[in-house]
Amino acid sequence: MTQTASTPNHALATQLRESRLKAGLRHFIGGEWVDSQGGETFQTHTPTDNSPLATVASGDARDIDRAARAAHDAFQTWREVSGAERRKILHKIADLIEVRAQDIAVLESIDTGQAIRFMKSAAVRGAENFRFYADRAPGAADGQSLPAPGFLNYTLRQPIGPVGVITPWNTPFMLSTWKIAPALAAGCTVVHKPAEWSPVTATLLAEIMDEAGIPQGVVNLVHGFGETAGRALTEHPLIKAIAFVGETVTGSHIMRQGADTLKRVHFELGGKNPVVVFEDADLEGALDAVVFMIYSLNGERCTSSSRVLIQEGIYDEFTARIAERARNIRVGDPLDPNTEVGPLIHPRHCEKVLSYFDRAREEGATVAAGGERIGTEGNYVSPTLLTGARNEMRISQEEIFGPVLTAIPFRDEAEALALANDVKYGLAGYLWTRDLTRAHRFAQALEAGMVWVNSENVRHLPTPFGGMKASGIGRDGGDYSFDFYMETKNIAISLGTHKTARLGVGGPAKVDKSEVEG
């Protein structure tokens, strides 16, 4: 592990701990910062050494109820605020995020263990998410004109109502903006329940939105645990939809919890994404992308390419080169600008990731690089490559969610496709080949919501983001987000030329087929 001298980031971290965290984190409900009604709190820790970081209000059903009512009341006016006005406020939020990007990045680093080099970009991306949806707010309600014989049909979109946003601990700031920005642009109000392991930047985001002029109750923040605050949010009758990012199993719980109130759900869940490298690929480019997509963000990213499928003729050489890169990765203090991999979020998650190294050996795979805990303090794990794996092994099927790559050889295209699809998840896939026709063929047959050919994950905001199979339900991005946060309504205006079939006048009524639907 690399040792770090004190940097300006460390000085800022000390100052932010004092000014922002020392007093504890509270809920933000109806425009006020409040404690839990039951007065309960919980403690978070920094992954660098697991020392206490913040005391956080622990919400339960009472706090969620208060927040849901505030969101419900605010919805009656927020839905009427013009798109142009919403646009202005969302741009203001983006401005303030940009001004405070360094604070956000430093707080995110000490809260989650993510390296500062990535967190600054993640904060800036958060601002961009608000700008993107700010500019779409004026057109969010737009629909279509669908003329029919005797009728003018037109559609319009209306915000669904107060929505719950439940976010995970990995890159929590960026992910929260990705949900909250389109909800607000659509005219919905929000109750946000961030992950209990990383609540810090959610607090800052609420503060920024308040400062930018979001009316009281339009955005509410309730901290707490999934089984209490999260559950109550998914069950609350005033909450019309749940946008959730997290584990697949939690998605199933939420679906069950929301059944009685018929919640609309949007799920972004786990992944075990394949990156397929054919012998004809640009191998230098492929190597960079493979290494980046598993070891960046500590491997704690849903789109990480955690299974690399390599054609057998290049398998040994390519895995040797990945192993060499993995050994050179700088693991260390997340606040050091040179650090590439920081500590994992929590001791429990660290233990989970470490447990896969013994499992790999038991299953007959080889630990070709890494495979161990680093140091005695904090949750540091060495960037790891597991070779000689078969697709049926647990290291090939389960989401490890750490800096751990499983390498599997394949013979030909048919086998590569079979292996790539033989997993319960279907979030993202990556493909490296110079054969254009194969690239199209393979990309179309890959069971994944998103496919990148000859590239790592490069996100373009208008495009749909989301997974199939056990990786999710629904898509984010562009107009797709509005499909979730809004109801589409059809209005049919008779032009006066249509005659209704007459009942109660005797004789056989002539009924047109268009009159007997539903």
Ligand code: NAD
């Ligand atoms: P998690 O499912 O444990 O928790 C996510 C959130 O759900 C937290 O806020 C938690 O408090 C809450 N929660 C837990 N139980 C709940 C319940 N019964 N009812 C309501 N809320 C509940 O996930 P995590 O460990 O925080 O995050 C990591 C997971 O997120 C990984 O599986 C990762 O792949 C996934 N993820 C997916 C995407 C995507 O776009 N597909 C993006 C980021 C992360």
